[in-house]
Amino acid sequence: xxxxISAEDVAKVARLARLDIADSDITHFTEQLAKVMDHFRDVxxxxxxxVQPMTQPYPLVNVLRADEEQxxxxxxxxxxxxxxxxxxxxxxxxxxxxxx
Amino acid sequence: MANIPxxxxxxxxxxxxxxxxxxxxxxxxxNVIAQRDGDINAFNLVTSEHARAAALRxxxxxxxxxxxxxxxxxxxxxxxxxxxxxIPTTCSSHILEGWKPxxxxxxxxxxxxxxxxMVGKTNLDEFAMGSSTENSAFGPTRNPLDTSRxxxxxxxxxxxxxxxxxxxxxLGSDTGGSIRQPAALCxxxxxxxxxxxxxxxxxxxxxxxxxQIGPFATTVDDAALITEVIAGHDPxxxxxxxxxxxxLRAAAREGVQGMRIGRVTDLPxxxxxxxxxxxxxxxxxxxxxxxxxxxxxxxxxSYALTAYYLIAPAEASSNLARYDGVRYxxxxxxxxxxxxxxxTRAAGFGDEVKRRIMLGTYALxxxxxxAYYGKALKVRRLISDDxxxxxxxxxxxxxxxxxxxxxxxxxxxxxxxxxxxxxxYTIPTNLAGHPAMSVPxxxxxxxxxxxxxxxxxxxxEVAMFRVGGALEAAGAAR
Numbered sequence: 001x002x003x004x005i006s007a008e009d010v011a012k013v014a015r016l017a018r019l020d021i022a023d024s025d026i027t028h029f030t031e032q033l034a035k036v037m038d039h040f041r042d043v044x045x046x047x048x049x050x051v052q053p054m055t056q057p058y059p060l061v062n063v064l065r066a067d068e069e070q071x072x073x074x075x076x077x078x079x080x081x082x083x084x085x086x087x088x089x090x091x092x093x094x095x096x097x098x099x100x
Numbered sequence: 101m102a103n104i105p106x107x108x109x110x111x112x113x114x115x116x117x118x119x120x121x122x123x124x125x126x127x128x129x130x131n132v133i134a135q136r137d138g139d140i141n142a143f144n145l146v147t148s149e150h151a152r153a154a155a156l157r158x159x160x161x162x163x164x165x166x167x168x169x170x171x172x173x174x175x176x177x178x179x180x181x182x183x184x185x186x187i188p189t190t191c192s193s194h195i196l197e198g199w200k201p202x203x204x205x206x207x208x209x210x211x212x213x214x215x216x217x218m219v220g221k222t223n224l225d226e227f228a229m230g231s232s233t234e235n236s237a238f239g240p241t242r243n244p245l246d247t248s249r250x251x252x253x254x255x256x257x258x259x260x261x262x263x264x265x266x267x268x269x270x271l272g273s274d275t276g277g278s279i280r281q282p283a284a285l286c287x288x289x290x291x292x293x294x295x296x297x298x299x300x301x302x303x304x305x306x307x308x309x310x311x312q313i314g315p316f317a318t319t320v321d322d323a324a325l326i327t328e329v330i331a332g333h334d335p336x337x338x339x340x341x342x343x344x345x346x347x348l349r350a351a352a353r354e355g356v357q358g359m360r361i362g363r364v365t366d367l368p369x370x371x372x373x374x375x376x377x378x379x380x381x382x383x384x385x386x387x388x389x390x391x392x393x394x395x396x397x398x399x400x401x402s403y404a405l406t407a408y409y410l411i412a413p414a415e416a417s418s419n420l421a422r423y424d425g426v427r428y429x430x431x432x433x434x435x436x437x438x439x440x441x442x443x444t445r446a447a448g449f450g451d452e453v454k455r456r457i458m459l460g461t462y463a464l465x466x467x468x469x470x471a472y473y474g475k476a477l478k479v480r481r482l483i484s485d486d487x488x489x490x491x492x493x494x495x496x497x498x499x500x501x502x503x504x505x506x507x508x509x510x511x512x513x514x515x516x517x518x519x520x521x522x523x524x525y526t527i528p529t530n531l532a533g534h535p536a537m538s539v540p541x542x543x544x545x546x547x548x549x550x551x552x553x554x555x556x557x558x559x560x561e562v563a564m565f566r567v568g569g570a571l572e573a574a575g576a577a578r
Contacts, residue, residue, distance in 0.1 A: 009462065010458060010462075012465075013461040014458055016465065017417060017421075017445075017457045018424065018441040018442045019442060019446055019449070019457065019458070020442035020443055020445070020446035021446065021454070029454070029455060029458065032455060032516050033455065033458060033459055033462070035516070035517050036409055036459060036516060036517055036520070037459075039405070039406045039409070040406055040410070040472065042402070042403060042406060043403050043406050043407065043476070043479055044475070046403070046475075048475055048478040048479070048482075051481050052478070052481055053474060053477035053478050053480070054477055054478075054480040054481040055309065055477060056295075056309035057295040057296070057309065057484075057532065057534075057558065058296065058339070058341075058533065063338035065335060073202045073203055074202060077202035078202045078427075080200075081199050081200055081201070081202060081427075081428060081429075082426065082427050082428065083425055083429070083431035090426050090427060092426055092437050093433070093434060093435065093439075093440050094435070094436050095436065
């Protein structure tokens with residue numbers, strides 16, 4: 001079962017991905033993404049019911065280190081690389097109180 | 101000025117035996133960069149002062165009789181998606197413009213300890229997404245062999261830097277062919293080690309289950325030398341493999357007597373005729389020096405591209421969520437944080453990155469996850485199983501690296517699917533997590549270089565370098 005990707009789908013994923021895409025560009029992106037998704041028909045035709053998914057090359061196991069204090073990144077150096085910082089913290093515009 | 105050897109191994113020997121100083125070597129390369137990089141645009145940033153200071157430290161150490169590392173005085177160019185403390189790291193994206201990492205990638209630390217001298221950060225397709233280096237926010241890199249053509253990608257700057265003699269060796273990263281394909285298009289050696297062989301700590305993540313760092317070089321011996329230095333377990337990368345690194349330089353000289361070389365009888369079509377012809381000649385050359393050709397099949401290979409273009413964008417959409425105008429690089433101001441996220445990401449990312457983020461977000465979104473992402477992961481298993489069966493019969497498998505030689509600018513950049521097809525022979529290796537290398541082997545259309553790709557099973561670098569060394573010797577004898 002494949003789903004042809006629509007302009008509404010593209011607009012929705014752009015919102016989910018926090019990408020402001022102009023309406024005029026949605027059409028262009030939809031055409032390009034639809035071409036890529038079209039190739040999925042081949043895979044869709046396969047019977048994969050007995051196949052185990054492979055998320056990465058080696059079986060995932062927990063990799064732990066001893067719970068000992070270690071040096072970490074320098075806070076001032078990290079904050080200096082940010083767009084805005086204040087009082088040892090990242091500074092951002094208001095998060096609540098404004099409604100679109 | 102003293103005669104500067106062309107290879108990393110030659111430079112390291114000459115510097116240690118005081119035939120040349122590290123300073124002379126670095127000044128020579130900075131000169132070549134100043135003369136040639138205006139035409140090529142391999143570098144986003146030339147780190148002249150850093151390089152001169154590092155070379156001076158090497159020269160002082162040698163003068164005082166102190167021990168120096170195996171890469172003492174060897175200039176190296178670094179793809180601009182590896183973190184360098186206090187030195188801008190852009191991923192060729194506006195969104196990271198001006199960002200200076202607060203730490204070094206493990207490969208940077210390791211290379212520094214070995215005595216290598218970083219001369220600059222090289223251009224790439226934005227966040228390593230592309231096969232031509234045309235997706236860079238800072239303009240494309242041009243192929244030194246024909247500046248009207250692309251160098252390949254995404255590590256096009258690192259490939260071009262080595263091909264043009266701007267640096268004897270460089271590092272790239274390979275998620276779907278981003279080291280091997282530009283190596284083939286620029287006529288140099290490119291190696292993607294086994295997933296987990298080289299630490300990814302400090303490599304800006306594109307698709308974490310596929311990314312791997314590796315070298316570019318003009319010789320197989322140099323590629324082996326750099327791989328030996330950068331490989332090894334790193335506690336800072338939880339996917340790093342705790343296995344010792346074998347001698348790859350020795351392997352490259354060992355020959356291929358008695359080795360079984362796999363020829364894929366159901367290889368997906370699409371290679372240019374000259375590329376297919378060089379591959380056939382490579383089989384014949386290996387047979388003539390004692391290897392045996394065995395036929396293998398990889399029936400699921402034709403699905404690899406489709407699976408990759410769901411898995412890699414899915415991982416990318418998650419990894420690139422961190423560029424939100426809060427912690428790194430640029431911000432586009434807006435009244436509230438949510439509006440700031442959308443505006444920053446829209447202004448900071450280029451079109452190909454946006455396409456992949458949207459593709460990945462779509463494949464992972466509610467209602468589509470099982471239909472797309474889940475199925476792609478199952479295809480990944482089929483491909484891995486195919487390789488396991490092939491490697492029960494063959495020690496390595498030979499394929500073209502790229503279906504085509506270097507192509508002109510603008511040929512594919514607005515047609516994503518045609519660009520994605522550049523990686524049809526390189527992607528399966530990443531999905532399986534195996535090592536593979538591209539070795540220059542003759543020329544194709546327009547006299548441009550062709551690369552032959554040597555694929556090996558996980559941790560099979562010794563077999564891979566044995567065959568790589570033999571191919572290089574056969575190519576030189578042609």
